[in-house]
Amino acid sequence: MHLLRYYFFERFSFMTSPARSVLTVSEDGYVRLTEDGFAALQLTHLISCVDVHDGMPVVGAASHSAITGFTEWVTEGIPAITLGWDWQLLPGGETPTRVNDARTNLMLIDNISGADQSQYKTTTFLNCYIDRMEWQEAAMAGLQAQPPRQS
Amino acid sequence: MNVISGKAGALSANLMAQMASYRYKVFIETLGWQLETRNQQEYDQFDHADTIYVLSKDEDGDVNGCARLLPTSSPYLLGEVFPQLMNGQPVPCSPDVWELSRFAAVDFNSATTSALSQFSMGFSIKLLKRAIAVAKQHGAKRLITVSPIGIERLLKRGGIACHRAGPPMIIGGHPIFACWIDLDEPANAVAESPDGAPPACLP
Numbered sequence: 207m208h209l210l211r212y213y214f215f216e217r218f219s220f221m222t223s224p225a226r227s228v229l230t231v232s233e234d235g236y237v238r239l240t241e242d243g244f245a246a247l248q249l250t251h252l253i254s255c256v257d258v259h260d261g262m263p264v265v266g267a268a269s270h271s272a273i274t275g276f277t278e279w280v281t282e283g284i285p286a287i288t289l290g291w292d293w294q295l296l297p298g299g300e301t302p303t304r305v306n307d308a309r310t311n312l313m314l315i316d317n318i319s320g321a322d323q324s325q326y327k328t329t330t331f332l333n334c335y336i337d338r339m340e341w342q343e344a345a346m347a348g349l350q351a352q353p354p355r356q357s
Numbered sequence: 358m359n360v361i362s363g364k365a366g367a368l369s370a371n372l373m374a375q376m377a378s379y380r381y382k383v384f385i386e387t388l389g390w391q392l393e394t395r396n397q398q399e400y401d402q403f404d405h406a407d408t409i410y411v412l413s414k415d416e417d418g419d420v421n422g423c424a425r426l427l428p429t430s431s432p433y434l435l436g437e438v439f440p441q442l443m444n445g446q447p448v449p450c451s452p453d454v455w456e457l458s459r460f461a462a463v464d465f466n467s468a469t470t471s472a473l474s475q476f477s478m479g480f481s482i483k484l485l486k487r488a489i490a491v492a493k494q495h496g497a498k499r500l501i502t503v504s505p506i507g508i509e510r511l512l513k514r515g516g517i518a519c520h521r522a523g524p525p526m527i528i529g530g531h532p533i534f535a536c537w538i539d540l541d542e543p544a545n546a547v548a549e550s551p552d553g554a555p556p557a558c559l560p
Contacts, residue, residue: 231446235522235537252524253532255506276506278532280524284445288524288534292510309509311444311521325520 231285236313238322239287241331244312249279249289254345271297274305277345287312291336293345301342308332358483362411362491365404372420374398376412379420383461391529403427403434403458409495411488413462421464422480424488426495429454435503435535442503442535444523455497457488457538460508482515493540500538505531518542 229237256275278290290309293302307329314323314331323331365373377398384390384399392399403425413422427433429449433456436448462481492500501522502508512519522535 231444234539235444235446235520253527255532276510278506278525286444286524288444288521290506290509290525306510307513309513309521311523313520325518 229281229283229285229287231311232313235311237285237287237311238313238315240315240317242317244287244314245335247281247287249281249287249339251341251344252278252280252288254278273302275302277341279341289332289336291333302346304333304336308336358480358487359414360411360484360487361414362409362487364409365406368410368412372412373410375420376410376423379423380459380461382465383463384459387463390531401434403432403437407431409491411484411491413484413487415464415466417466419466421466422462422484423459424457424461424484425459426488426492426497427456427458428452428495428497429456429501434458435501439503439528439533439535442523442526442533444535446522449499449501452496453498455492455495455500457492457500457502460485460488460502460504478511478515481511482517485512485515485517489538489540498540500540502536502538503533504536505533509534509536512536512538 229239231237254275254277256273272294274292274294276290276292278288280289281287288311291304292306294305295302310328310332312328312332313325314328315321316323361368361372377400380399381394381397385392385394393401407427409426411424411426412420415421428451429436430452435442435456435458436450440448462484464480489500506525509519509521517538519536519538522537525532525534
């Protein structure tokens with residue numbers, strides 16, 4: 207039986223904006239924003255983890271030598287927008303890259319009509335957004351941290 | 358996959374005991390969760406007469422998967438213990454919304470469990486779709502779960518339509534979050550048994 211443990215990395219905050227949020231949550235749990243509305247927000251790194259098996263990094267599905275994990279980011283205040291994705295670091299690579307689709311509570315809406323743009327379009331937008339972000343340094347900070355106490 | 362579902366009173370005492378032992382093995386021994394246990398069995402206050410269980414058994418008759426379903430119109434795990442995961446929103450309270458909890462699909466008799474488990478991909482998705490079918494039979498239109506990040510990764514990779522109710526929080530050393538599963542999404546269509554009949558469901 208393989209056991210997955212996480213190594214946690216220190217939280218790394220980019221911003222000092224007020225805790226009060228102007229976002230609203232719909233009954234279905236989505237926070238609805240236009241692309242520009244989302245782009246105006248700042249994301250704070252929450253946590254990053256590496257997939258570990260019996261104390262050793264797990265090899266990723268994409269490559270037998272890749273190290274994999276996930277990273278979580280969030281906007282300040284409540285309610286917040288949450289954004290997470292998987293990453294992988296290839297052998298010899300210097301920086302990790304995103305793999306798989308973003309995971310979120312965001313639903314993009316049309317600038318004019320306000321209609322939902324669909325989960326697919328929202329995910330596609332966020333994938334591109336993530337790939338343009340400089341998230342790697344914050345996510346990888348604290349790479350030598352000890353695994354959490356099982357409590 | 359041999360799936361049985363029903364309330365505790367409709368399931369045999371032996372099967373319920375097997376389930377509790379299985380949950381102990383998965384959540385306590387394997388995942389290290391700090392939960393109340395007794396005689397190496399795991400039950401909590403949400404295991405009661407009206408709780409609905411979805412259990413799978415392997416060819417030897419051993420439990421190799423489980424799920425627990427509760428309507429949010431009665432006390433449930435997220436509502437009572439983890440309301441802070443709802444991103445400032447009130448916890449759901451509706452007969453249309455059910456909670457899925459204690460979901461696991463680990464076959465301890467198999468050597469093919471993936472490194473991301475608690476679950477193996479194909480088997481987990483099948484069990485989940487069976488749990489969805491049972492929930493729909495009881496009137497659910499949406500499911501909500503309190504889950505570790507790993508289950509969301511599994512759901513997405515398995516093509517299950519889901520989205521977050523709020524950001525993850527570190528609780529008990531683990532990042533967990535509340536996750537919505539919309540049962541009307543085509544991707545979450547009910548999995549029927551080969552003869553077209555709905556999954557076996559005891560009253």
